[in-house]
Amino acid sequence: MNRYQILIEYVGTSFVGWQTQKKGNSVQKTIQNILSKLLKEKIKLHGSGRTDAGVHALEQSAHFDCKNKIIDKRKFLKSLNFFLNKKNISILKIKARNQNFHSRFSAKERTYLYLIRNDPAPSMINYNREWNIRNKLDINLMKRGAKKLIGTHDFSTFRASNCAAKSPIRTINKIQILKSKKQIKIRIKSPSFLKSQVRSMVGSLKYLSEKKWDLKKFNIILKSKDRKKCAPLAPAHGLYLEKVIY
DSSP states (O other): OEEEEEEEEEOOTTSSBSSOOSSSOOHHHHHHHHHHHHHTSOOOOEESSOOBTTOEEEEEEEEEEESSOOSOHHHHHHHHHHHHGGGTEEEEEEEEEOTTOOTTTTOOEEEEEEEEEESSSOOSTTTTTSEEEOSOOOHHHHHHHHHHHSEEEEOGGGSOTTOOOSOOEEEEOEEEEEEETTEEEEEEEESOOOTTHHHHHHHHHHHHHTTSSOHHHHHHHHHHTOGGGSOOOOOGGGEEEEEEEO
16 A cells, blocks of 8 residues: 655635545545545545534645555645635645655644734635734733743643543643734644633634733633633634644
């Protein structure tokens, strides 16, 4: 068998998420179907992780096995994108890998990017690509709250009730918050994330930066391990899987 890794960019707006589900179009199933058609065999695509409905990817990573060797990768990439681009999916790169490589289990770090537009007027150009927040946000407060999230913690407060992970313990390696004119970029790096963890953390940082909470309350809520005390989730359309490091 031949194993290949693909790097994928997609707009998640019209998908039920990455993972194949009984109802609705998923990114995984859409790509699998085209791969199977082009390679003339049934293909199973394995992603580095799931993204929820409405979440985008700048560089999702996935792998698949096939019987036949892909001789001309450039031509194959062109054929893939001929079918996928009209579905708001683009295959950025394809690489041959050995059987020891696994898109999920070989990953050492994942980076998510969250985009906020902090302005009374939403952008029509970036509609469904960022979270428009009209209230003025205190970036310094947001950064101080983010520092409390860095390191190894029990993130039960920021974990979806239907999260299947065995442990709520996760390590956040880095959180970077940058503001440029009206846009705020929140970049979060970790070996792995719980379901809805990033959106939960961003939603809570938003509450803090709106001064609905102070730093003391933010810290208490983090340590409470109580999902019910978390702020409302940040919407999916502002979130991007930015990069997977191996």
